[in-house]
Amino acid sequence: MATTDKQRRAEDEHEVTDQLVANENEAQAAGAPGAGYLGGDAQVKSGTATVEAFADPTAQTYAHGAMMGAAGAFMQDPLWNQIFRALWAEEHDRVAALKDVKAVMLALENNPILAAYGECKTLEQRGEQPGQADPKAQRVLPQEWDVWLDPKEPGDLSKVKIAHGNFWTTVLQSATDGQKDKVVGYGRDDVKHAKSGGQWLELFGKAVAMYRGGAAPDGAAAEGDRMAAMQRAAAATDAATATNLAIDFLRKENGGGLILDVKSTYSTPTDINTFIDALQAKGVHVMGVGTFRHTQLDGLEAGVRRVKFYHGITGVENAAKDGSLKTGDHLMFNGGSLVSKRGGWVRAESYSVDEGAFQSLASMVAEHDLAVGLYVQEGDVDERAIDVLVKLVNRFPAVFKDGFAYGNLSGKAETETTGTGMGAQQQAETLDKGKQVGGEAKDLGERAVEAGRGLWDKLPSW
Amino acid sequence: MDLSDAEQQALAARHQVAVAQLRDALGLEVARFVDGEVVRRLRARPHFFGRMKPGPRASLRRRVDHDSAALVATLAQPITDLRVYYGAEARTAAEEDAGFTRTVAEAAEGLARRLLSELAFPGDDKPDRADVTAVDLDATYQLAFAPSPTLVWAWRRVRELDGVRNVLVDGAPAVGFDARWHLPEHG
Numbered sequence A: 001m002a003t004t005d006k007q008r009r010a011e012d013e014h015e016v017t018d019q020l021v022a023n024e025n026e027a028q029a030a031g032a033p034g035a036g037y038l039g040g041d042a043q044v045k046s047g048t049a050t051v052e053a054f055a056d057p058t059a060q061t062y063a064h065g066a067m068m069g070a071a072g073a074f075m076q077d078p079l080w081n082q083i084f085r086a087l088w089a090e091e092h093d094r095v096a097a098l099k100d101v102k103a104v105m106l107a108l109e110n111n112p113i114l115a116a117y118g119e120c121k122t123l124e125q126r127g128e129q130p131g132q133a134d135p136k137a138q139r140v141l142p143q144e145w146d147v148w149l150d151p152k153e154p155g156d157l158s159k160v161k162i163a164h165g166n167f168w169t170t171v172l173q174s175a176t177d178g179q180k181d182k183v184v185g186y187g188r189d190d191v192k193h194a195k196s197g198g199q200w201l202e203l204f205g206k207a208v209a210m211y212r213g214g215a216a217p218d219g220a221a222a223e224g225d226r227m228a229a230m231q232r233a234a235a236a237t238d239a240a241t242a243t244n245l246a247i248d249f250l251r252k253e254n255g256g257g258l259i260l261d262v263k264s265t266y267s268t269p270t271d272i273n274t275f276i277d278a279l280q281a282k283g284v285h286v287m288g289v290g291t292f293r294h295t296q297l298d299g300l301e302a303g304v305r306r307v308k309f310y311h312g313i314t315g316v317e318n319a320a321k322d323g324s325l326k327t328g329d330h331l332m333f334n335g336g337s338l339v340s341k342r343g344g345w346v347r348a349e350s351y352s353v354d355e356g357a358f359q360s361l362a363s364m365v366a367e368h369d370l371a372v373g374l375y376v377q378e379g380d381v382d383e384r385a386i387d388v389l390v391k392l393v394n395r396f397p398a399v400f401k402d403g404f405a406y407g408n409l410s411g412k413a414e415t416e417t418t419g420t421g422m423g424a425q426q427q428a429e430t431l432d433k434g435k436q437v438g439g440e441a442k443d444l445g446e447r448a449v450e451a452g453r454g455l456w457d458k459l460p461s462w
Numbered sequence B: 001m002d003l004s005d006a007e008q009q010a011l012a013a014r015h016q017v018a019v020a021q022l023r024d025a026l027g028l029e030v031a032r033f034v035d036g037e038v039v040r041r042l043r044a045r046p047h048f049f050g051r052m053k054p055g056p057r058a059s060l061r062r063r064v065d066h067d068s069a070a071l072v073a074t075l076a077q078p079i080t081d082l083r084v085y086y087g088a089e090a091r092t093a094a095e096e097d098a099g100f101t102r103t104v105a106e107a108a109e110g111l112a113r114r115l116l117s118e119l120a121f122p123g124d125d126k127p128d129r130a131d132v133t134a135v136d137l138d139a140t141y142q143l144a145f146a147p148s149p150t151l152v153w154a155w156r157r158v159r160e161l162d163g164v165r166n167v168l169v170d171g172a173p174a175v176g177f178d179a180r181w182h183l184p185e186h187g
Helices: A004-010 A017-031 A066-074 A080-086 A089-096 A102-108 A112-125 A167-173 A179-185 A197-215 A222-235 A239-248 A271-281 A312-321 A355-368 A385-396 A425-436 A442-456 B005-046 B048-050 B054-087 B092-120 B149-169 B178-183
Strands: A048-050 A143-148 A260-261 A287-292 A305-309 A330-334 A339-344 A347-353 A371-375 A413-414
Touching: A066 A080, A066 A102, A066 A112, A066 A413, A080 A089, A080 A112, A080 A222, A089 A102, A102 A239, A112 A197, A143 A197, A197 A222, A197 A239, A222 A425, A260 A271, A312 A330, A312 A355, A312 A425, A312 B149, A339 A385, A347 A355, A347 A385, A385 A413, B005 B048, B005 B092, B005 B149, B048 B149, B054 B092, B054 B149, B092 B149, B149 B178
Parallel strands: A143 A260, A260 A287, A287 A305, A305 A330, A330 A371
Antiparallel strands: A048 A413, A339 A347
């Protein structure tokens, strides 16, 4: 949510070109025939700033949350509004009514049409023409799926759910092992009603097909022609064709792939392997599997990166101390835990990388030969914090071998969000700090369930 | 020109000694340079050093020794390749010394720069402030490795022995100062 300080800065400091262009496009769309259908009705307040871009494109490991950080720009893009509404009207109308960009990001996390938008825009950044969207002409960006596997048929793409899960789902996900099967997974409506993996691929593919189809008409009477062309493209793209098109964006030879964030903590390594096999059989490059429950990584098949998730640098430090960090581990944590925010109210806000935290990380990487990647909560991060983190990753590729899974276009950041990027994960980080000073008593998951909403409010949107 | 077994063994033994001395000199030189660059800055930055926690401090101390030794090990191949290249080229000693110095300097400066930056040393143009705890993401360090006379001597000795061996392997007569000095057993 925009702060007073944020609003003041937006007036005098930030590049607002992208916003103006978006508004202009919106106005043009509004004046065109059938403007009511042509998008432009999104209520979200959003802006885009130019920030440091990734020096090495592969350092942007994957699009976190299906490019959730670009959700505001996506909703303000008239063309993509049309595509979204044409393919998933109910969801479009629900999201279009939201004004707060963070709420929009959370609503669109894992959304396949947003993911398609992110891929198409990334390809254009990398040299393709608007509307080309060819995954073979330029290197695509790997994607992330938050997955809830079917307990009985974990390899069935039509049954796996692609969803982060809402607050209570996430809290209950941290329940003790004995309770877990009773409280998480399909019993939660937010998971039950999420798109399946198969549906995700189909929607993604259809969105790309519509985008390609809408690119041809240009100039006079373009808007009406564009919508008709996009509808023809969608109609001509059956489920199998759309799925195959989506899979082209997930192939290794095109630079693509999937990171699976396993939300279903009841899933065994065998379940996960079954799911990996099903994806690989379709040609999907499964780059890695990440989870906060690290025992799920034991026994994963070779060639798939095993990624231990942590909330912040303190959790990593604790793991190094208790011996659970192993030589050569791949791990990811919230980069906001490396960032300090100063100022506000009287002085201007500024963001910087904390010297002590970074020294600690660099030392652990050297001692344990770690492969470290970062992520942030895109809904809780200031564009200046993103700028600092990308500079950090660019400057220290040997420390951040697994890059930064930034959920927005390289070199772009949302201006209407604020913070270091930690968001509610700061509370988990604080609990981890408590362990360092001897406050260790219970497993984090147990604490979460006991503490409930007061402690873990809006928690871990990772 | 044919060498007797005894002459070959004598030359090989001297070659081994020279290479070992070069390796030892290199080890000392790299460690002295890296340690010197780190320690000089730590002494000049009491606020910065005072803030460094025991874990990173211990890691830095260990890496100065360990990474320097590891660097010398990785330099073995490039230096061997350099000797092969110069063996096939007609270059002056000064040119060979410059090539050797550049190879070692790039590696040693690279290691020092990596340690300084990964341990978040502020750039050399920044003051040591108690109130600034942000990583200097634009930090630059002035580093200039210069080999000691001892290291250059060790390198030259290896190259002289390389030259004597190459001449003899090629069947040429072993004449000149180097041959007479390094292989006195021969004629």
